[in-house]
Amino acid sequence: xxxxxxxxxxxxxxxxxxxxxxxxxxxxxxxxxxxxxxxxxxxxxxxxxxxxxxxxxxxxxxxxxxxxxxxxxxxxxxxxxxxxxxxxxxxxxxxxxxxxxxxxxxxxxxxxxxxxxxxxxxxxxxxxxxxxxxxxxxxxxxxxxxxxxxxxxxxxxxxxxxxxxxxxxxxxxxxxxxxxxxxxxxxxxxxxxxxxxxxxxx
Amino acid sequence: xxxxxxxxxxxxxxxxxxxxxxxxxxxxxxxxxxxxxxxxxxxxxxxxxxxxxxxxxxxxxxxxxxxxxxxxxxxxxxxxxxxxxxxxxxxxxxxxxxxxxxxxxxxxxxxxxxxxxxxxxxxxxxxxxxxxxxxxxxxxxxxxxxxxxxxxxxxxxxxxxxxxxxxxxxxxxxxxxxxxxxxxxxxxxxxxxxxxxxxxxx
Amino acid sequence: xxxxxxxxxxxxxxxxxxxxxxxxxxxxxxxxxxxxxxxxxxxxxxxxxxxxxxxxxxxxxxxxxxxxxxxxxxxxxxxxxxxxxxxxxxxxxxxxxxxxxxxxxxxxxxxxxxxxxxxxxxxxxxxxxxxxxxxxxxxxxxxxxxxxxxxxxxxxxxxxxxxxxxxxxxxxxxxxxxxxxxxxxxxxxxxxxxxxxxxxxx
Amino acid sequence: xxxxxxxxxxxxxxxxxxxxxxxxxxxxxxxxxxxxxxxxxxxxxxxxxxxxxxxxxxxxxxxxxxxxxxxxxxxxxxxxxxxxxxxxxxxxxxxxxxxxxxxxxxxxxxxxxxxxxxxxxxxxxxxxxxxxxxxxxxxxxxxxxxxxxxxxxxxxxxxxxxxxxxxxxxxxxxxxxxxxxxxxxxxxxxxxxxxxxxxxxx
DNA sequence: TATGAATGAGACTTCATTCAT
DNA sequence: TATGAATGAAGTCTCATTCAT
Numbered sequence: 001x002x003x004x005x006x007x008x009x010x011x012x013x014x015x016x017x018x019x020x021x022x023x024x025x026x027x028x029x030x031x032x033x034x035x036x037x038x039x040x041x042x043x044x045x046x047x048x049x050x051x052x053x054x055x056x057x058x059x060x061x062x063x064x065x066x067x068x069x070x071x072x073x074x075x076x077x078x079x080x081x082x083x084x085x086x087x088x089x090x091x092x093x094x095x096x097x098x099x100x101x102x103x104x105x106x107x108x109x110x111x112x113x114x115x116x117x118x119x120x121x122x123x124x125x126x127x128x129x130x131x132x133x134x135x136x137x138x139x140x141x142x143x144x145x146x147x148x149x150x151x152x153x154x155x156x157x158x159x160x161x162x163x164x165x166x167x168x169x170x171x172x173x174x175x176x177x178x179x180x181x182x183x184x185x186x187x188x189x190x191x192x193x194x195x196x197x198x199x200x201x202x
Numbered sequence: 203x204x205x206x207x208x209x210x211x212x213x214x215x216x217x218x219x220x221x222x223x224x225x226x227x228x229x230x231x232x233x234x235x236x237x238x239x240x241x242x243x244x245x246x247x248x249x250x251x252x253x254x255x256x257x258x259x260x261x262x263x264x265x266x267x268x269x270x271x272x273x274x275x276x277x278x279x280x281x282x283x284x285x286x287x288x289x290x291x292x293x294x295x296x297x298x299x300x301x302x303x304x305x306x307x308x309x310x311x312x313x314x315x316x317x318x319x320x321x322x323x324x325x326x327x328x329x330x331x332x333x334x335x336x337x338x339x340x341x342x343x344x345x346x347x348x349x350x351x352x353x354x355x356x357x358x359x360x361x362x363x364x365x366x367x368x369x370x371x372x373x374x375x376x377x378x379x380x381x382x383x384x385x386x387x388x389x390x391x392x393x394x395x396x397x398x399x400x401x402x403x404x
Numbered sequence: 405x406x407x408x409x410x411x412x413x414x415x416x417x418x419x420x421x422x423x424x425x426x427x428x429x430x431x432x433x434x435x436x437x438x439x440x441x442x443x444x445x446x447x448x449x450x451x452x453x454x455x456x457x458x459x460x461x462x463x464x465x466x467x468x469x470x471x472x473x474x475x476x477x478x479x480x481x482x483x484x485x486x487x488x489x490x491x492x493x494x495x496x497x498x499x500x501x502x503x504x505x506x507x508x509x510x511x512x513x514x515x516x517x518x519x520x521x522x523x524x525x526x527x528x529x530x531x532x533x534x535x536x537x538x539x540x541x542x543x544x545x546x547x548x549x550x551x552x553x554x555x556x557x558x559x560x561x562x563x564x565x566x567x568x569x570x571x572x573x574x575x576x577x578x579x580x581x582x583x584x585x586x587x588x589x590x591x592x593x594x595x596x597x598x599x600x601x602x603x604x605x606x
Numbered sequence: 607x608x609x610x611x612x613x614x615x616x617x618x619x620x621x622x623x624x625x626x627x628x629x630x631x632x633x634x635x636x637x638x639x640x641x642x643x644x645x646x647x648x649x650x651x652x653x654x655x656x657x658x659x660x661x662x663x664x665x666x667x668x669x670x671x672x673x674x675x676x677x678x679x680x681x682x683x684x685x686x687x688x689x690x691x692x693x694x695x696x697x698x699x700x701x702x703x704x705x706x707x708x709x710x711x712x713x714x715x716x717x718x719x720x721x722x723x724x725x726x727x728x729x730x731x732x733x734x735x736x737x738x739x740x741x742x743x744x745x746x747x748x749x750x751x752x753x754x755x756x757x758x759x760x761x762x763x764x765x766x767x768x769x770x771x772x773x774x775x776x777x778x779x780x781x782x783x784x785x786x787x788x789x790x791x792x793x794x795x796x797x798x799x800x801x802x803x804x805x806x807x808x
Numbered sequence: 809t810a811t812g813a814a815t816g817a818g819a820c821t822t823c824a825t826t827c828a829t
Numbered sequence: 830t831a832t833g834a835a836t837g838a839a840g841t842c843t844c845a846t847t848c849a850t
Binding site: 211235238243244245246247250 | 809810811812
Binding site: 435436437447448450456457 | 839840841842843844
């Protein structure tokens with residue numbers, strides 16, 4: 001997955017698409033001409049590298065997701081304690097909430113853009129690759145928690161419980177970021193999310 | 203809010219839109235002609251009641267959401283214990299996961315359809331109405347939990363913590379429903395969700 | 405075939421297409437927007453009646469052909485003697501050479517536009533209908549010739565010879581009309597064509 | 607005419623174009639990239655030798671036509687009697703009907719591809735060159751016929767009659783080759799064509 | 809009030825042509 | 830000289846919206 005390199009044009013197109021999304025344009029309403037303008041390539045060039053607009057957007061999204069998760073893992077590994085590792089994820093989520101909304105999807109129950117991804121021949125492959133990143137991120141966090149005695153070491157059959165707990169804790173935080181009515185200070189929401197996680201796993 | 207009644211044509215249009223979405227058509231790709239066919243009305247009629255396709259879909263979605271939340275509240279009130287009340291919500295989520303994916307959004311951190319809602323003049327009004335439903339559902343559940351001593355009565359400033367906890371617990375369950383790779387038995391996932399909630403709030 | 409009536413829009417589109425062709429625009433290079441402009445209808449209207457540009461042009465051509473052949477038959481039946489009947493066809497060909505080039509195709513060895521027609525589901529049906537018109541025209545001419553003793557009555561197996569003879573005689577005339585280098589007075593070419601026919605069949 | 611030599615690239619391009627046409631691709635829908643692929647040259651190379659796609663196709667077609675006519679003349683000259691000379695042309699037409707449809711155009715009343723040729727600066731020159739070939743072919747046939755007393759020697763003013771007769775006889779045969787409904791054995795059609803010619807000219 | 813035939817702006821995509829290498 | 834990656838003009842077709850009935 002990581003080995004597959006992209007040409008400079010492909011990378012420019014990906015960057016253009018993500019720039020558009022970051023500006024708040026809905027992936028479903030992006031126009032080819034916008035992508036071309038943003039990526040500073042001709043419209044035809046997009047079709048030299050992708051067979052359709054959908055494929056270009058799907059691949060851009062998935063690629064971005066993969067890169068984001070990879071960076072998240074590095075950030076988590078770069079921290080030492082359980083709390084710091086978890087907070088790193090929360091900060092990344094918070095930053096992404098400002099910039100765009102895609103990254104969060106990985107931790108979210110909803111794959112709203114699946115319609116897009118389904119256009120993709122290697123959809124499942126991509127998705128599994130991303131799942132592997134998520135797994136590694138979670139494992140790194142859990143190991144620290146267990147080492148520090150903050151969370152209990154669970155038997156095998158409860159592995160899925162642990163995963164649900166961290167997803168829930170992250171989703172609760174993400175909800176506070178995205179939900180327009182509630183406006184909670186980021187620190188308070190982070191503390192609450194961390195508390196949910198620790199209590200659920202202790 | 204409840205007072206605003208809809209004409210039979212409006213209701214037919216709402217029903218047509220929701221039928222389409224339930225069939226798996228993405229709200230962004232619904233065509234006016236599809237709605238008209240589904241609702242068994244002329245295309246022009248839609249513009250007699252809504253100023254644009256976006257408004258029709260937005261209102262249909264929000265109306266559906268409101269009705270769903272109202273029914274959820276009734277179902278929750280119809281149950282007696284904390285556990286049963288919470289499980290009723292989980293079962294409703296599970297059913298909706300089969301039928302469509304919209305309802306869940308309310309509990310989800312992501313308002314993926316916000317582009318649609320934003321076209322709506324009375325967007326905030328609608329949203330707040332739905333939030334009020336959610337609040338009432340959660341309160342009913344929490345009261346039972348406190349009565350039964352299963353969850354602690356929290357001070358005011360921690361109200362948002364309690365809300366985040368239930369949102370997280372529900373989101374964790376919803377994630378297990380929607381995420382294609384994990385396939386956990388519904389009962390196991392429900393038990394896990396309930397456990398997360400109780401631990402977080404005890 | 406003849407029973408199929410066309411709506412006023414369809415007829416307008418047919419007329420627009422034929423007007424374009426009569427102006428010398430090659431059927432392969434006609435643009436949808438040109439047709440729409442010529443027919444004074446919206447571009448979209450064309451797709452309400454035909455599934456593609458190709459279908460619209462094919463049907464226009466075939467319809468025009470059918471109408472032309474029908475009129476030719478009537479003109480031939482309206483004349484009395486063998487010579488006059490045949491000359492009517494020649495005059496029609498001469499007129500059409502001025503106006504457009506399609507009609508002649510029926511009498512011509514080449515169905516150059518067959519690429520178009522092949523897009524048509526009911527291509528064969530149309531073609532056979534036109535062939536039937538051609539047959540009836542030829543029969544009417546031949547009967548007069550036999551009555552007048554100008555051409556021999558042929559046995560059955562030689563029916564195809566007779567048909568080839570008249571096609572050849574007509575094609576020879578048509579060639580003189582279209583071939584840019586030879587410029588023969590129309591009357592001379594007609595006399596020659598008639599002479600070829602009579603000699604071949606006597 | 608013969609003196610104009612073509613470079614190997616030009617000949618490769620001509621061959622590529624004719625290969626495409628022989629495969630049944632309509633000259634109007636040929637793509638430059640197809641030509642390049644077929645001719646095994648770069649797309650840019652085509653523009654080093656021709657100013658446009660149209661010119662390349664036109665010249666390929668005309669060149670092919672000229673070569674075909676040249677070969678036809680040689681074949682006709684290679685035969686001895688009137689009948690054999692004429693039949694050689696018929697066999698060539700029959701073979702070409704299998705392979706492609708272009709060659710026949712010369713003998714046909716219709717220059718359907720004239721739109722192409724008109725793009726050509728030296729269109730008239732080309733056309734006249736081909737006409738000269740056709741004339742020489744016909745003359746060779748006629749001389750034999752006169753020598754054998756099968757056809758009458760005509761006065762000057764009737765030269766065009768003789769030409770029309772042979773064109774008509776050939777067109778009648780070509781029609782039987784191309785018209786999809788009639789399916790006459792080749793030999794029968796050839797005999798009929800020959801009979802038309804002899805009767806017309808006796 | 810209700811309709812759906814008609815519209816045309818604008819989307820996606822193709823492909824002839826260019827030009828840096 | 831030869832190439833083919835890149836371009837963008839221009840094509841086909843869709844579909845939200847209008848309006849005469």
